[in-house]
Every structure is written in structure tokens, then in C-alpha cells.
Amino acid sequence: MKHTIKELEDIASQIRRDIVRMVHGCQSGHPGASLGCADFFTALYFEVLNHKTDFTMEGAGEDLFFLSNGHISPVWYSTLAHAGYFDKSELATFRKLNSRLQGHPTTHEHLPGIRIASGSLGQGLSVAIGAALAKKLNGDQSHVFALLGDGELQEGQNWEAAMFAPFNKVDHLIASVDYNGQQIDGPTSKVLALDDLQAKFEAFGWHVINTDGNDMQAIVEGLHYAKTLTGKGKPILNLMSTQMGAGVDYMVGSHKWHGTAPNDEQLASALAQLPETLGDY
Amino acid sequence: MKKYEYTEKKDTRSGFGAGLHEAGKKNENVVALCADLVGSLKMDAFIKDFPERFTQVGIAEANMIGIAAGMTINGKIPFTGTFANFSTGRVYDQIRQSVAYSNKNVKICASHAGLTLGEDGATHQILEDIGLMKMLPGMVVINPCDYNQTKAATMAIAEYEGPVYLRFGRPVIPVFTDPDQKFEIGKAWMVNEGTDVTIIATGHMVWKAIEAGEQLAELGIDAEIINIHTIKPLDDEAILKSVKKTGCVVTCEEHNKFGGLGESVARLLTTELPTPQEFVATNDTFGESGTPDQLMSKYGLDAVNIVEAVQKVIGRKKA
Numbered sequence: 001m002k003h004t005i006k007e008l009e010d011i012a013s014q015i016r017r018d019i020v021r022m023v024h025g026c027q028s029g030h031p032g033a034s035l036g037c038a039d040f041f042t043a044l045y046f047e048v049l050n051h052k053t054d055f056t057m058e059g060a061g062e063d064l065f066f067l068s069n070g071h072i073s074p075v076w077y078s079t080l081a082h083a084g085y086f087d088k089s090e091l092a093t094f095r096k097l098n099s100r101l102q103g104h105p106t107t108h109e110h111l112p113g114i115r116i117a118s119g120s121l122g123q124g125l126s127v128a129i130g131a132a133l134a135k136k137l138n139g140d141q142s143h144v145f146a147l148l149g150d151g152e153l154q155e156g157q158n159w160e161a162a163m164f165a166p167f168n169k170v171d172h173l174i175a176s177v178d179y180n181g182q183q184i185d186g187p188t189s190k191v192l193a194l195d196d197l198q199a200k201f202e203a204f205g206w207h208v209i210n211t212d213g214n215d216m217q218a219i220v221e222g223l224h225y226a227k228t229l230t231g232k233g234k235p236i237l238n239l240m241s242t243q244m245g246a247g248v249d250y251m252v253g254s255h256k257w258h259g260t261a262p263n264d265e266q267l268a269s270a271l272a273q274l275p276e277t278l279g280d281y
Numbered sequence: 282m283k284k285y286e287y288t289e290k291k292d293t294r295s296g297f298g299a300g301l302h303e304a305g306k307k308n309e310n311v312v313a314l315c316a317d318l319v320g321s322l323k324m325d326a327f328i329k330d331f332p333e334r335f336t337q338v339g340i341a342e343a344n345m346i347g348i349a350a351g352m353t354i355n356g357k358i359p360f361t362g363t364f365a366n367f368s369t370g371r372v373y374d375q376i377r378q379s380v381a382y383s384n385k386n387v388k389i390c391a392s393h394a395g396l397t398l399g400e401d402g403a404t405h406q407i408l409e410d411i412g413l414m415k416m417l418p419g420m421v422v423i424n425p426c427d428y429n430q431t432k433a434a435t436m437a438i439a440e441y442e443g444p445v446y447l448r449f450g451r452p453v454i455p456v457f458t459d460p461d462q463k464f465e466i467g468k469a470w471m472v473n474e475g476t477d478v479t480i481i482a483t484g485h486m487v488w489k490a491i492e493a494g495e496q497l498a499e500l501g502i503d504a505e506i507i508n509i510h511t512i513k514p515l516d517d518e519a520i521l522k523s524v525k526k527t528g529c530v531v532t533c534e535e536h537n538k539f540g541g542l543g544e545s546v547a548r549l550l551t552t553e554l555p556t557p558q559e560f561v562a563t564n565d566t567f568g569e570s571g572t573p574d575q576l577m578s579k580y581g582l583d584a585v586n587i588v589e590a591v592q593k594v595i596g597r598k599k600a
């Protein structure tokens with residue numbers, strides 16, 4: 001372990017503060033699933049990922065990460081800043097004119113840490129597979145990680161990718177699903193039910209593991225375990241239960257905070273629940 | 282009129298296959314992907330020599346574009362292959378976000394473009410692809426005219442850094458360009474120098490323009506014929522230079538007149554040098570089943586249609 005669980009939880013608390021402040025600062029963006037994935041991003045970038053903050057697009061010899069559900073950009077931007085990819089002061093520019101921190105992540109403004117644009121849903125798993133295939137061709141044994149939203153699994157391209165990866169033994173790939181059960185129009189169970197995702201991915205040939213995405217110990221152990229499963233002929237799917245809005249009591253578990261910014265009063269209430277640990281931007 | 286002769290007919294998709302094979306030999310980073318149309322795209326030679334650098338994705342074009350975009354990140358130069366319709370309209374958003382906006386070095390190679398796909402009919406005969414692709418910021422759009430030019434273009438785009446759409450076709454057509462040509466992206470080819478009218482043609486329509494040029498010569502009309510193989514970026518200089526001399530222009534393409542080469546030329550001329558122009562193109566229509574020759578005739582894409590358009594535009598110039 002590079003950090004204790006307590007240290008990682010402290011980082012996640014700062015990232016959650018940043019998320020709420022960033023979304024409040026421009027009065028737009030997606031706080032719900034960003035908060036829900038703060039523990040995952042912390043575990044990934046501060047504990048699991050073998051990466052360099054001196055960013056190169058190729059990332060030869062490094063683990064790569066692809067975010068498919070690009071709307072949770074606040075959590076990624078804050079994580080990248082605290083990991084050292086760019087100065088945290090830049091978080092204040094989120095979604096504002098002439099910023100590298102676009103509403104959805106993009107390579108267009110050359111923000112370090114971003115390797116593909118995402119936002120239009122359902123494309124990230126294919127891209128991650130391509131990166132993994134190219135690494136294999138290059139004899140590069142490092143891993144490729146991806147995060148997908150659960151709602152975006154309604155996009156058909158995911159299932160093209162889900163069919164492709166096991167058949168082609170793309171086995172250095174660890175895809176996580178942010179399984180919070182919510183999407184813009186309501187619970188996924190009411191909009192278009194995902195039903196038994198584990199059985200679906202297993203039927204396609206994936207090795208599926210389950211983790212609690214809001215328990216730091218569990219997510220760190222889960223991702224380390226996932227790494228031990230790679231190189232054995234199957235891609236890995238981490239079905240990760242999270243709570244939308246985790247860490248801010250009035251946002252927890254509700255799709256209403258998918259894409260809504262808090263007002264001044266709500267911001268104060270959220271920040272009171274999230275200790276400042278690394279210094280606000 | 283300069284004399285063009287040919288000894289054989291070949292399909293432009295075979296030029297692509299040959300060019301891909303050569304590019305693969307030259308650069309080990311060249312990889313190919315196909316969505317269940319290996320034979321149609323003539324990828325066999327590449328696959329035989331470089332099996333580990335070929336990815337069969339099955340009938341899943343969206344996944345193919347995403348995988349190709351991902352492969353560029355580790356320095357690969359992916360060439361994706363399927364029919365033009367499935368290369369563009371079907372996967373427009375995947376190309377827009379994962380390739381164009383992300384500025385990935387993907388070569389989208391599209392066969393069976395236009396009416397000359399023939400008997401399969403309108404579901405497969407895309408006549409809108411040039412428009413779709415040229416509207417994407419940063420996308421290079423190329424539509425070569427014969428086997429040799431397609432082969433040369435395929436090799437050239439492997440050396441160009443950035444997203445490219447390469448459009449070619451199914452039928453065998455005359456091979457009339459230099460087998461050893463150097464293909465320069467964005468550079469027009471002067472097919473025939475003339476003084477009375479500028480005929481600008483792309484793809485399969487270049488040979489038709491040559492046939493039309495011969496018929497026009499017999500009528501005493503001296504046509505300048507320019508091949509624009511790269512629709513974007515357009516060779517503004519070559520077009521303006523020619524039109525300054527001739528004073529009128531006819532554009533020829535196997536594509537809808539909405540959004541195609543003709544509109545690109547019109548956009549240039551209307552801002553730089555307003556000039557009478559006629560369009561030889563399909564007119565806001567889908568295709569249908571038939572032989573390639575029957576379809577080109579029915580939809581007004583034959584040499585005779587170019588001759589008529591030239592006569593009309595010369596009349597407008599004098600008016």
C-alpha cells in the first residue's frame with residue numbers, strides 16, 4: 001500500500017469538496033455520479049494505477065485509464081490535479097470559456113491525463129479495447145482500465161465491445177461499471193432495467209467481480225484483486241455498487257442530482273459534511 | 282485534348298488493397314480492421330502477410346471505430362474497412378467524438394461508395410458520405426479516380442498524421458493514371474489544359490470527364506479538366522487559376538449535389554471569384570437496384586450529361 005485507507009479517505013473527501021465547488025462555481029455539471037465515484041478514482045490513481053504524471057499520449061509501459069461516462073468529469077479533473085497532472089488552481093476554470101476543463105473530457109485542449117474525448121455515451125469500452133490490443137502488439141504488459149456508467153450500458157455499442165473482448169482474449173483489460181442504479185429520467189429499473197448484469201457479462205465470457213465502490217478498503221482490494229486476474233484469457237468486469245451523491249446526505253441515492261448544481265445554501269451544507277484535507281483550490 | 286488510353290480495367294477497391302499491403306510492408310505500425318467484408322475490401326494480401334496486425338471485428342462498425350481510435354494511442358495507424366454507408370452514416374457519432382474531435386490518426390477506408398455499387402440498391406449506395414465527412418473539423422476527405430491513384434492515396438495517407446476518410450468503389454473501370462505517381466494530399470491533378478470551360482471531377486467521374494472532353498473537342502470546345510481527388514482540404518489555388526482562365530465551371534461527382542465536391546467549389550468561387558457553375562451529381566435522391574452503367578445513365582452521371590452541362594454553362598458565361 002502506498003497510502004493508508006485513512007489517507008485515501010482523506011483524499012476522497014477533498015475530491016468531493018472540489019466536485020461540489022466546481023459544479024457550484026459554474027452552476028452546471030454532474031455532481032451525483034462524480035461523488036459516487038470519488039472513492040474509485042482515489043483508489044485507482046493513488047493506489048492501483050501504475051502511471052506517470054509527466055503525461056504522454058502513448059503512455060508506453062503505463063497503465064491507462066479511459067472514462068466512458070464523460071459527464072462525471074469533475075471527479076476525474078480533481079483526481080488528476082491532486083495526483084499531479086496539473087495545478088489544482090485550474091479546477092476553478094471548469095466549464096468556463098477558454099478552459100482546458102471542458103464540460104466533458106477531451107484531448108482537444110490538451111489537458112494532461114486525457115487520451116480520448118467522451119461524453120456521447122457508450123464509446124469508451126471500445127476505445128479501451130483498442131488501447132489494450134495495441135499494447136499487446138507492442139509487447140507492453142501494462143493494464144488498461146475503463147469506467148462505464150450503468151445507464152450507458154443501454155447503448156448497443158457496449159455489447160458489441162462486450163462480445164469482442166472475451167472472443168479476442170483481451171485479458172489486460174479491467175472495466176468497472178458504476179452501478180448506482182440511477183439515470184437522468186429516474187432509476188434504471190424503471191427507465192430500462194439492466195437486470196442481472198453479472199449474468200449478462202459472464203454469458204459474454206467476462207470474469208466478473210463485485211465490489212462496494214464506496215468502501216475504500218473494499219475498492220482498493222477489489223482493484224488489486226482484479227489485477228491478479230489479468231493475463232488469463234478473459235477481460236475483467238468490476239461490478240461496482242455505488243451511491244449517487246455519496247458523501248453529501250441530501251444528494252445520496254437520488255437521480256435528481258445527476259445533472260443539477262447546488263445553490264449557495266446547499267453548497268455550505270455539503271462542505272460542512274466534507275472535511276478539507278489537502279487544501280481547497 | 283490530351284489522349285488518355287488504357288489497357289486494362291480494375292476496381293479502385295483493389296487499388297486500396299494493394300496500397301494497404303504496401304503501406305503495411307513499409308511501416309509496422311500500420312494495422313487493419315474490418316467489419317466482416319474482408320473480400321470486398323481486398324484486404325487479403327495484408328492479412329496473409331501480417332495476420333497479427335489485422336483485427337476482424339465482426340458486424341460491429343461502431344466498435345470498430347472505437348477500437349481503431351484506441352489503437353492510435355499506442356502509436357498504431359489503423360485502417361478501418363467496410364462499405365461507405367457503414368463507414369460513415371452508421372457510425373457518424375463514433376467518428377465525430379472518438380476520431381475527429383479526439384484528433385486520432387485513424388484512416389476510415391470506405392468501399393462501394395455511390396451508385397456504382399449497383400444491384401444491392403439504395404440501402405447500400407450512399408450518396409451523402411462526402412458531405413458527412415467533410416463537415417467534421419480536421420477530417421481529410423479523398424475520393425481517388427482509378428486503381429493506381431487509389432493505391433497511391435492509400436500509401437500516402439499512412440504517412441499523414443491525422444484522421445482521413447478515403448472513399449472508393451466497387452466496379453472495374455479504366456486504369457489511366459501513372460502507376461508510379463506520387464500522391465500529394467490536397468493537390469489537384471491537371472488532366473487536360475484548355476481554355477473554354479473548367480471541368481472539375483472526382484472519383485469514377487474523372488474518366489467520364491475525359492470521355493466528355495473528347496466529345497467536346499469534336500464540337501470545338503476546348504475543356505480544361507482538373508481532377509480533385511482531395512475534396513478537403515480543397516486545392517483552392519488550382520481551381521481559381523483555372524477558372525480565371527475559362528470563366529465557367531462544371532463539377533462532376535458520384536454523390537448528392539447537396540454537400541459534395543460541387544458545393545465545396547461553389548463556396549470557394551462565390552467568395553473569391555463568382556463564376557457560372559453547373560453540377561453533374563445526383564439531385565437529392567436515393568439510388569436503386571440496377572447495373573452500375575444503367576444507374577449512372579438514369580441518374581445523369583454519364584459523359585453526355587457533362588457535355589450538356591458544359592454547353593449550358595458556356596451559354597451562361599456569354600449571357
